[in-house]
Amino acid sequence: MFCYQCEQTIGGVGCTKVGRCMKSPEVAALQDIQIMGVMKLAAMARPQYTELPTELKDDIAKTIIEATFMTLTNVSFDGARFRAQTAHIGDLIDQLAQRGVASAPTDPEVAAWTPAADPKAARIDLRQARQGKTVVGLQELIVYGMKGVAAYLDHAWRLGVFAFLATRPADVGALLGMALRVGEHNLAAMDGLHEANTAAYGDPTPHEVQWAPWARTEGKCILVSGHDLLDLYELLEATRGTGVQVYTHGEMLAANGYPVLRSRFPHLAGHYGTAWQNQVAEFRDFRGHPDDHQLHHPRVGDYRERIFTTNLVGVDGVTHIAESAAPGWVGTTAAPTAAGQAAAAAHKSTLTVGFGLPTVAGVADQILAAAGAGRLRRIFLVGGCDGFEGSRNYYTDFAARAPRDTLLLTLACGKFKLNHLEHGTIDLGGGVVLPRLLDLGQCNDAHTAIEAVKALAAKAHCGPNELPLSIVLSWFEQKAVCILLSLLHLGLRNIRLGPALPAFLTPEALAVLVEKFNIGPIGPSAQADLDAILGPQ
Ligand code: SF4
DSSP, X not given: OOBOOSTTOXXXXXXXXXXXXXXXXXXXXXXXXXXXXHHHHHHHHGGGGGGSOHHHHHHHHHHXXXXXXXXXXXXXXXXXXXXXXXXXXXXXXHHHHHTTOOOOOXXXXXXXXXXXXXXXXXXXXXXXXHHOHHHHHHHHHHHHHHHHHHHHOTTGGGGXXXXXXXXXXXXXXXXXXXXXXXXXXXXXXXXXHHHHHHHHHOOOOOEEEEBSOOOOSSSEEEEEOSSOHHHHHHHHHHHTTSXXXXXXXXXXXXXXXXXXXXXXXTTEEEEOOOOGGGHHHHHHHOSSEEEESSOOOOOTTTTGGGOEEEXXXXXXXXXXXXXXXXXXXXXXXXXXXXXOXXXXXXXXXXXXXXXXXXXXXXXXXXXXXXXHTTSOOEEEEEXXXXXXXXXXXXXXXXXXXXXXXXXXXXXXXXXXXXXXXXXXXXXXXXXXXXXXXEEOOSGGGHHHHHHHHHHHHHHHTSOGGGSSEEEEEEOOSHHHHHHHHHHHHTTOOOOEEXXXXXXXXXXXXXXXXXXXXXXXXXXXXXXXXXXXXXXXX
8 A cells, every 4th residue: 555645644755554544455445446436437427417317417426526535534444335436436437438428538547447447556656656756746636635625515526626637647837737726626615615504504603612521420422523514413403302412522613603503402512522633532431422524543442332423434343324314313323322421631611612704704804903003913823633743732832822912713623732722812902802712613614714814805905915914734634735725726825834744745846836835844843933923023
């Protein structure tokens, strides 16, 4: 196997024997071959898509998105489901061929793909040997960006990027243009998800959420992790009036900011735990049922027998709820059995969430006035992915050391590096006092950050790079890749990225991004980076 799609890749080079995420060589090969099948399917379907029967069109769209999303880091470790999905891709390609679809990918290996193709044909290290690391690194930047987009948008397949990539261009300029297109399309994907979430559950509003420690001596509870608000909604409906309390975990914390969920479901009881990499300890200690959407591979004996996966998430031997939309699925399939008593954790007892777009953009005038009057020196967007490495403590240090006349925006699970700290408030003037840390939500709520930056720039009559704004991102997997590409598509410069730069980007590929966007790594010292950003005091 060779996989270097996420930040924790072994040695900063690639996982070759088994993934640090516990992905097996077998699953790695199945994922590689599945992605190549997606490319072929997209390339064949796209030119004549509008002429295809609706049922076939819908099946192709759904398959491309789901087959892509399944290969995202920590989503599925289930070999049987990859085999079934890949076989289905082969069936769809056969159907297109039977309809006389003539178009075919120009890349010979993609064109030759069948579900039984030799996995070596898709192996990245072997392609590197043929095409060079720079070209393959840029090709993979696009694929990983699209994996992130697929996580956000059911209809991302219409974007046509996979079909485009099936030509496997080897020109660095063309590849950079494609990468920025992925960022553009990701903006559309996040916009659609934002519209859907806010239409269903209202615009998030600031809300103080109970965070451990707490102790329940009776009753039952379910812990919901991941990102999918619809899954949470259905579970809340299914447990309404049963006495079961539902807690959020990880990025699901953001759900507590949505007024419809809060008001309709009083048994949405609070938040438990921190980010995904702490699932093993936190799920083990939670005395109810964890239900997950983005899964740190559970070890045998830890909590496997109490966990349920939904949608595309899967692990061999873990109970999978096949159809989350079925009414009452929780009651029939995942009835809680354990008395709840969440373990006490050593952190503050509440978190404030729900800084949605109306709230943040609604104080744009005051933010600009405070910046003009010297009461607000800088806005830092510090967020992204969390992970195991001690080097990620940089972000805790950065936030702790940021001067009191700065504002911190955060989002995604990287927030758990900052949100346990007391950051105090900032007085913007005009009677507006804000918490210094504004939690914008999940990773897809990068949409809120981007729209807020656009609103500030429009009011200030300047470009986004002229705002008193610095972006300090932590990345781990492919959703961070597509968000980074969205920021670059908007022309944002001087982004600092850590804790390590992507292994798939060679120095030559990185030089292209440095030259155009001055993107750079975080430094070894948060204080030194703050000094460099803020300049002489
Ligand atoms: Fe390694 Fe990350 Fe790939 Fe897992 S997803 S095999 S940890 S590079």
